[in-house]
Amino acid sequence: MKGLRILWPVLGLVGLPATAGADPIDDAIIYRQSAMEVMAWQLQPMADMARGETPYDAETFAERARHLEALAPLPWEGFIEGSYSRGGTAASATIAAQPEDFRGKAEAFEQAVRALTQAAGDGSFDAARAALVDVARSCKACHDAYRE
């Protein structure tokens, strides 16, 4: 089963049996991919509203934006040495070769998400939509460079 096993040692603390063999590299890959999936899940309803597929609801949009802002700093700690260009991951080894650029793209993304939360808080559809496009661009900029 695909999933984190780092929970098992925690369960061990409360007397439940722990499983051996957790691989920290595999766990980091699953962690960061899961963080990306959670971000995409939160982004989707905003994208649907921006495209006019669902009616714009300022409150829901702003709530999703806040969720995304809370999630945005999370994936990066899963990008660790030895976890690139191997089975089970689409993360390019270029990340290890250009860590500052990767970090810069992560920061640009986080900044775009903060701008999104602000724009969404104002309630204007056009401003929220424009800020969402910027966020999507920052996702894509990193994927184009570092996702194989």
Ligand code: HEC
């Ligand atoms: C700074 C770089 C960066 C940014 C910003 C970024 N991603 Fe990613 N994303 C990656 C990399 C690298 C992978 C491949 C991870 C892997 O396979 O280990 C990935 C993978 C994914 C995946 C696939 C996860 C899986 O299950 O394999 C999704 C979905 C995703 N990103 C969505 C997003 C969305 C949505 C955004 C913006 C809201 C975003 N990403 C922003 C670098 C980034």
